[in-house]
Amino acid sequence: MRLSRLFLPTERQPPADAEAVSHKLLVRAGLVRQVGAGLWSWLPAGWRAHQRVAQIVREEIDGIGGQEMLMPVLNPAEIWKRSGRYDIDELFKLDDRKGAPHVLALTHEEIVTLHVAAAVKSYRDLPKILYHFQTKGRDEARPRAGVLRTREFIMKDSYSFDRDEEGLAASYDLHAEAYARIMERCGLEWYAVESDVGMMGGIGAHEYMAPCPSGENDVALAPGYAANTEVATAEPQPAGELTLSGELHTPGAMTIEAVSSALGVPKSRLLKAFPIVLDSGSRVDVFVRGDHRVNEIKLQNALKSGFRPAREEEIGRPPGFLGPTNQVKTVYDAAIGEGSWVVGANRPGYHEVIELPAGERLDVRTVVEGDTVNGAPIRIEPAIEVGNIFKLATRFSEPLGARYLDENGKEQLVWMGSYGIGPARIAAAAVEQSHDEQGISWPKAIAPYDVEVVALGKPGSDEAAAAEALYDELRAAGLSVLLDDRAAGAGEKFTDAELLGCPLRLTVGRRSLESGEAEAVARRGRTDLDPVPLTGAAEAVLERWRALP
């Protein structure tokens, strides 16, 4: 492609409201443009990067036996009502001209299960892996960070159909292996973490995370351990010393901070009350250490029930001075060992020291930096979720009637898994992870073009002609090449080339005509490589190309 003809609107300055690096650079390099909140167009060069990611994904899913198809974005509401997902807030809902309710699919479990339910009758029809690349609509409460969290995006979603749990486990493992290859091929720093199964139920899930500062998830990491902090478990750091006992006068001290400093007791020796009401209506007081926070997802999972914070009148005791009481069921977090603890005395102005025996504990707190896993301290870092794999079990096959007959003629439910990956997020995460002051530094497998040839000298000059010849030869050799043939100064061309971030840059100028060589520079690190001959360049360029990291 000739840069003089490419629709690549670069900007010297980033959008004023951009925060995330990928947002700034993707816009500045002319790869994406915003249409509305969470709505983005991919411009030609950006779309090439997106497509290269998609092609890698396609190859790997095909490689585990996936069959590509296409399902519609617009779905009749009825099937979403049957699956029980119609009431999700993120679901875009609309009526057609006849007034019939429709939705924009968030994902395609409903539709794919519909087809499988209609067509699969026998155990002989299983297993199957079906997938497509299709637009997803999600009415996000808060789109953000450019292309990292949008209301419409393309997802590769695949679905596995097996006859039982073991079959599902095998399909799940195939996807895990394919996803690992995808992340590697895309050049991402990544890890798979245990994740919450969410409101979807299901029996297991992993997320594929790409660490980056603009990430929305916090991931807890230790050698051999990686988990979303939504579900992470770790050994707490030891609680501090407590020498007080009995009743303690603490007027006005209603926060952990205030009690801690008023009494001179470390926060880790205080207990914090979290009064809740379960879905069943029963009241429960949850206690965690003063230096810890309740993790509502872990709490919900541990209680096996949804809950909401209790209202003041439901608590019935003075806020700020809550302690355990016989009237309300009590749950202690696992970090609360046996021993003495400072708790609220259930009357204003007083706390007290109580002795807790060993007993039942539930792990319901959010881990913090420095907690340990197998003796090693964890660190917590932000990451963006670029893919997920999920054991759905019979969550959809049951309501949508996906059943088969086994060898004994007995009807069985199909066991399903669902597996998503977002090429746009992979591309954006790559930018987050691979950039410098000058711009993007694409991993070579997903760059918009493999090589950018910068032609110096005026259009029509000998230099330009030599650059043209090089351009033709490299394309003939199978490389994707961008030729900067604009009538612009050298500085502008180099600057734009570094902003766009193609992995290899070749410069053809007056020096080249004298030496018979084009200079070669690797974008990553902006490191000079051995120059390549102007005539018969293809082999030398391919060699440089292969040697790039």
Added chain:
RNA sequence: CGGGGAGUGGCGCAGUCUGGUAGCGCACCCGGCUGGGGGCCGGGCGGUCGCAGGUUCAAAUCCUGUCUCCCCGACCA
């Protein structure tokens, strides 16, 4: 949904407090010079000041309403 911020030419901004001919840099167009790190000179094009209503002789500026976008939080099959 709560809190904060912003809408002025393609991008980045000033002007708004204190009403009086809409401005700057970059980009763009034309001519010339230059041609290995966003170069120089000269001449140009381009704006319903988010939208609606109101106050006023006069509104980008004051008042009311409204829409949109961004950031933090809540939320996140």
